[in-house]
Amino acid sequence: MTGFSKEVPDGRPLQDVAEEFATELADTVSRFLGQECRFTCSAIDGGRFNVAEENDGIPLTIDGQPVLVLSVDIYCYWDSRETYLAVEASSFKVFAGRQQGEPLFRYDFLRDPANRNIPCAHLQIGAHRDEFTHALGYGGYTSRRAKTRAAKPPGRAPKISEVHFPLGGPRFRPCLEDILAMTREEFGIDTATDWASVIDKGRRSWRLKQVAAAVRDCPEEAARVLQDLGYAVEASTPAQENTRRLTQA
Amino acid sequence: MGTVTVETLTAEQAQAERRRLLDELGMSMDELEERAADGLLDAQEFRVWRRVRTLDWLLQGSA
Numbered sequence: 001m002t003g004f005s006k007e008v009p010d011g012r013p014l015q016d017v018a019e020e021f022a023t024e025l026a027d028t029v030s031r032f033l034g035q036e037c038r039f040t041c042s043a044i045d046g047g048r049f050n051v052a053e054e055n056d057g058i059p060l061t062i063d064g065q066p067v068l069v070l071s072v073d074i075y076c077y078w079d080s081r082e083t084y085l086a087v088e089a090s091s092f093k094v095f096a097g098r099q100q101g102e103p104l105f106r107y108d109f110l111r112d113p114a115n116r117n118i119p120c121a122h123l124q125i126g127a128h129r130d131e132f133t134h135a136l137g138y139g140g141y142t143s144r145r146a147k148t149r150a151a152k153p154p155g156r157a158p159k160i161s162e163v164h165f166p167l168g169g170p171r172f173r174p175c176l177e178d179i180l181a182m183t184r185e186e187f188g189i190d191t192a193t194d195w196a197s198v199i200d201k202g203r204r205s206w207r208l209k210q211v212a213a214a215v216r217d218c219p220e221e222a223a224r225v226l227q228d229l230g231y232a233v234e235a236s237t238p239a240q241e242n243t244r245r246l247t248q249a
Numbered sequence: 250m251g252t253v254t255v256e257t258l259t260a261e262q263a264q265a266e267r268r269r270l271l272d273e274l275g276m277s278m279d280e281l282e283e284r285a286a287d288g289l290l291d292a293q294e295f296r297v298w299r300r301v302r303t304l305d306w307l308l309q310g311s312a
Contacts, residue, residue, distance in 0.1 A: 018255060023251065025251070028251075030251035036251060037251050038253075038254070039254070040256065042303060043257045044310065044311050045260070046310045050306065050307060071299075073303070075303075101289065101290065102288030159288075
């Protein structure tokens with residue numbers, strides 16, 4: 001869930017597409033947690049919409065006590081002429097207590113970041129370790145970001161949360177279900193009894209979509225693997241590799 | 250099981266909401282962005298920062 005790009009039937013109004021997308025998301029999170037979660041979908045003429053939870057985050061409870069808060073933002077683009085729906089950006093943040101300050105960690109996706117050296121799918125962790133900050137402060141000159149960080153004035157020390165840990169590029173990044181499952185495994189948050197089936201279903205759906213996208217990125221390689229598996233695969237015309245997506249950070 | 254509210258905005262409505270939120274808070278979006286980068290947003294600032302980012306993103310794509 002929440003990172004797909006797909007073709008949808010022609011002529012559907014933006015509002016329908018947005019609502020369907022948001023409903024799927026709301027159902028997944030609600031069924032995982034075993035509590036009703038409310039989402040808002042904001043759309044504008046021109047084909048863009050955002051889906052976010054209502055009421056300042058979704059409380060994640062441990063033994064009934066609200067300990068963490070999950071914040072979900074998904075930015076989608078719907079091109080009704082090309083019948084194409086794509087996630088342009090997403091941000092899943094987990095806060096301690098309430099939504100303020102720095103999240104404990106955040107999983108972000110930017111389809112086309114302004115800085116192409118920033119991993120399009122990345123994890124940022126709100127943590128501190130002296131050695132890490134010290135190394136960041138050295139800031140070598142091979143990267144503009146590192147150089148800028150090293151030039152920070154005293155009192156503006158670099159932070160671990162500024163570091164974008166890569167997560168596998170546009171196709172192999174984690175989905176929301178991975179993050180939900182992680183909060184259960186690592187923090188022991190309260191979930192519905194059948195949480196595992198919700199996660200399995202969501203992961204399968206997400207990964208199938210990503211496999212399809214990955215095949216479109218490198219059809220020749222996909223055909224070679226299928227041939228190895230015994231399938232008869234033949235292209236009517238040679239297919240081109242999407243080098244941009246295959247090499248994207 | 251989940252509940253979804255869908256709101257469809259015009260560009261004018263989005264711009265008006267953006268202005269109102271920032272006016273009520275008494276801060277510019279640049280100031281909010283700076284506080285966000287430093288992890289200093291309080292709950293109210295975070296709410297406005299997040300909503301304005303959404304509105305800006307929507308407005309970028311409006312016809």
